[in-house]
Amino acid sequence: MSDIHTLSVQDIIKPENLVYEKTKLMTDKTLSYCPGCGHGTAHRLMMEAIEELGKENDTIGVAPVGCSVLAYEFMNVDMQEAAHGRAPAVATGIKRVWPNKLVFTYQGDGDLAAIGTGETIHACNRGEQIVMVFINNGIYGMTGGQMAPTTLPEMKTSTSPYGRDVNMMGNPLKMTELIAQLPGTHYVTRQAVHTPAAARKTKRAFKKAFQNQIDGKPGVSFVEVVSNCNSGWKMTPIDSNKWMEENMFPFYELGDIKVDGKLIEK
Amino acid sequence: MTEEIIIAGFGGQGVLSMGKILAYSGIMQDQEVSWMPSYGPEMRGGTANVTVIVSDERISSPTLTCYDTAIILNQQSMDKFESTVKPGGVLIYDPNGITHFPTRTDITIYTIEGAKLAADMGNTKIFNMVVLGAYLKVKPIVQLENVIKGLKKSLPERYHKLIPLNEDAITMGMKNVVTS
Amino acid sequence: MGELKLMKGNEALAEAAIRAGVDGYFGYPITPQSEVIEYLMAEKPHDRTGMVVLQAESEVAAINMLYGAGATGKKAMTSSSSPGISLMQEGLSYLAGAEIPCVVANIVRGGPGLGDIQPAQSDYFQSVKGGGHGDYRLPVLAPASVQEMSDFVPLSFDLAFKYRTPVLIVSDGLIGQMMEKVELFDTMPRLTDEEVTARYPWGTNGKPKGGERRIMTSLDLDPHKLEKHNFHLQDKYRTLEEDEVKYELIDCDDADYVIVAYGSSSRIAQKSIQLARKEGIKVGLLRPITLWPFPKKQINALIKQGVKGFLSVEMSAGQMVEDILLTVGDRTKVAHFGRYGGVIHSPEEVLEALKQKIIGG
Numbered sequence A: 001m002s003d004i005h006t007l008s009v010q011d012i013i014k015p016e017n018l019v020y021e022k023t024k025l026m027t028d029k030t031l032s033y034c035p036g037c038g039h040g041t042a043h044r045l046m047m048e049a050i051e052e053l054g055k056e057n058d059t060i061g062v063a064p065v066g067c068s069v070l071a072y073e074f075m076n077v078d079m080q081e082a083a084h085g086r087a088p089a090v091a092t093g094i095k096r097v098w099p100n101k102l103v104f105t106y107q108g109d110g111d112l113a114a115i116g117t118g119e120t121i122h123a124c125n126r127g128e129q130i131v132m133v134f135i136n137n138g139i140y141g142m143t144g145g146q147m148a149p150t151t152l153p154e155m156k157t158s159t160s161p162y163g164r165d166v167n168m169m170g171n172p173l174k175m176t177e178l179i180a181q182l183p184g185t186h187y188v189t190r191q192a193v194h195t196p197a198a199a200r201k202t203k204r205a206f207k208k209a210f211q212n213q214i215d216g217k218p219g220v221s222f223v224e225v226v227s228n229c230n231s232g233w234k235m236t237p238i239d240s241n242k243w244m245e246e247n248m249f250p251f252y253e254l255g256d257i258k259v260d261g262k263l264i265e266k
Numbered sequence B: 001m002t003e004e005i006i007i008a009g010f011g012g013q014g015v016l017s018m019g020k021i022l023a024y025s026g027i028m029q030d031q032e033v034s035w036m037p038s039y040g041p042e043m044r045g046g047t048a049n050v051t052v053i054v055s056d057e058r059i060s061s062p063t064l065t066c067y068d069t070a071i072i073l074n075q076q077s078m079d080k081f082e083s084t085v086k087p088g089g090v091l092i093y094d095p096n097g098i099t100h101f102p103t104r105t106d107i108t109i110y111t112i113e114g115a116k117l118a119a120d121m122g123n124t125k126i127f128n129m130v131v132l133g134a135y136l137k138v139k140p141i142v143q144l145e146n147v148i149k150g151l152k153k154s155l156p157e158r159y160h161k162l163i164p165l166n167e168d169a170i171t172m173g174m175k176n177v178v179t180s
Numbered sequence C: 001m002g003e004l005k006l007m008k009g010n011e012a013l014a015e016a017a018i019r020a021g022v023d024g025y026f027g028y029p030i031t032p033q034s035e036v037i038e039y040l041m042a043e044k045p046h047d048r049t050g051m052v053v054l055q056a057e058s059e060v061a062a063i064n065m066l067y068g069a070g071a072t073g074k075k076a077m078t079s080s081s082s083p084g085i086s087l088m089q090e091g092l093s094y095l096a097g098a099e100i101p102c103v104v105a106n107i108v109r110g111g112p113g114l115g116d117i118q119p120a121q122s123d124y125f126q127s128v129k130g131g132g133h134g135d136y137r138l139p140v141l142a143p144a145s146v147q148e149m150s151d152f153v154p155l156s157f158d159l160a161f162k163y164r165t166p167v168l169i170v171s172d173g174l175i176g177q178m179m180e181k182v183e184l185f186d187t188m189p190r191l192t193d194e195e196v197t198a199r200y201p202w203g204t205n206g207k208p209k210g211g212e213r214r215i216m217t218s219l220d221l222d223p224h225k226l227e228k229h230n231f232h233l234q235d236k237y238r239t240l241e242e243d244e245v246k247y248e249l250i251d252c253d254d255a256d257y258v259i260v261a262y263g264s265s266s267r268i269a270q271k272s273i274q275l276a277r278k279e280g281i282k283v284g285l286l287r288p289i290t291l292w293p294f295p296k297k298q299i300n301a302l303i304k305q306g307v308k309g310f311l312s313v314e315m316s317a318g319q320m321v322e323d324i325l326l327t328v329g330d331r332t333k334v335a336h337f338g339r340y341g342g343v344i345h346s347p348e349e350v351l352e353a354l355k356q357k358i359i360g361g
């Protein structure tokens, strides 16, 4: 009992007590994401992957327009901020003139699968040697919860207040399955970050994606992360993860879709 | 008569809706009104404020740098808005959560224990109505009957059963506002 | 009197679209105007008037949905904010070239680029000088109140169909997000398909029985023919300049100095004028309601009346001031004042600028 009182912070924060360290590729800036949001975890896993591959000084990232518009504040590598949806074109520009650098985009579903559909499909079809990270939370978080191309049928958003009516508003778009069909994609996978186990898998996927680029494998390595938007979904973080498991995962099935340029037979 | 008010506090304290009810009450007695909220990333940080103007005349600027009345509901807002009250103006605040009390001597300062009174009444959601009552006692710019009409207009039909409770909260605020 | 409501500018615009008998709204979310499509989706306008509302995949798609719908003679509308409006510029050029009526509202925010989401007036050049490629102009209406956000919707459609041109409503985050009292006009029924075909024989809605087919295009590979088409467009613009200028004068009768300001800035300037007059400075306000065509004649009249200087007050680095200068030349003093990048000037700052730049300077 007296031990507790005598143990000071200085006693605790000794190197030998260290169990986990924040990657130095995340800045010290406080994340602007809502508490409970998956964006922060995805950032960290990606930066850990780049650090572990020793590519801190050879990486150029492209931030989207969406909640992660400020990714450049948090990811401690060279970053560019693109117009809404144009990140794959911006990344193409970078990669074509700096072919030996690692180039990635980090985009939400509105950015990558609505306004940026053209850029996404064509970067994937040209087989750009880049990594594309796709955070699919089924909603427009940044602008306050409007319907996204990935919004599930009957799901309520501020622009589908009575639920998404697929006859009027179209069907949820499985962009990842779509681009997997293109010969220009090399590695296509769908992951999640809501549990430690899922996060570990996602980190392996990020590492594989960047390794592909390091090895000069032809084509895009594409990592979708099915994530939550507790604010936009109007749920507590815990409820949102449960809702995601029950509703998002059955529709957006987790797992590899294409590995080494070959579609995985289901 | 033109009354220029800033209401400022945390998001979730009902700052914006309090302003809206006040504005609707103004409409109910044929006055001109404007309601201009802060919006954008600032709100993610948790603060919210709204400028409400009620006037007999056409309203000019809906955004202002000084006010007849400031209604202040947290410390950040106190830091920001105490200095913006016009000399001779009014500052009303809820001391709950305030660590640096207002110091100006050229304005009249009132306190209302809004959070406490609302809790005593068993419903923290009516906090903003208690504060509105305090304000209306100090500045009776709109009549209570018009506030009730305003409430009816701004609340969806399914909440109309809550109007008596809101009325009680306003009365509670009127009774308990004190000069500090 | 119509129905009185307390509404946000964006909501009033949306409600007015339903009441004005708009056939189709096509839009994409962007702050600070997402309330427009959100309000429309919640209101189920299809049940009220038969109006359709669609969330497009981008602003590029939305403006081309207007092209398609507008070219059939139906009333089509969109709204966005600065970055989205930039994406629409190609479409607007095609719409102007093909002479397709439609209404586009821009709830302007700070720029350039992604900028921020706070109110600004820095899209003036883009709005009044054409915006896209080619020789064209668009009528531009600048509401200064929530009431005008509502009233200018039917007004814009009147202009759009009278002159067969896209019409811009240029507002900003302040007017869009602000709530004021608004008197809603009565719902005008949407035109029936038969009325549309009868009224707008140019509409490509199915070749008339026994009649000629219609083509909607902005292409003409023969330069002489394209020049002739351009002559026709320019004639139309001259008529607009002659007949459709709209403005408001406040306290100008005895004014020594005049502030020229539109939209939100004109509201702030009104307060500055009150402050100035308390100090005995005689200031008036010229509020252009149409930014294009610009109220040049009125500026000339004010000079004749003896006004000794004009201060252009805009939330931009100085854009409208160029149009004032074009009119005034060196006949009297002209200066600009404004905060920008999403910062709103205060009434006191405006008055100070008037003293420094016009009265004293």
Ligand SMILES: Cc1ncc(C[n+]2csc(CCOP(=O)(O)OP(=O)(O)O)c2C)c(N)n1
Binding pocket: A065, A066, A067, A068, A084, A107, A108, A109, A110, A111, A112, A135, A137, A139, A140, A141, A142, A143, A148, A229, C028, C029, C030, C031, C059, C083, C084, C087
């Ligand atoms: C041209 C343009 N149109 C619209 C916007 C407004 N906007 C900003 S972010 C966004 C969508 C964000 O959703 P998503 O990509 O799913 O990312 P999330 O915020 O959910 O992470 C939109 C529509 C913009 N900035 N630029």
Ligand code: SF4
Binding pocket: A032, A033, A034, A036, A037, A038, A039, A067, A137, A141, A142, A228, A229, A230, A231, A232
């Ligand atoms: S709005 Fe949604 S996506 Fe954006 S930070 Fe919050 S939870 Fe995450």
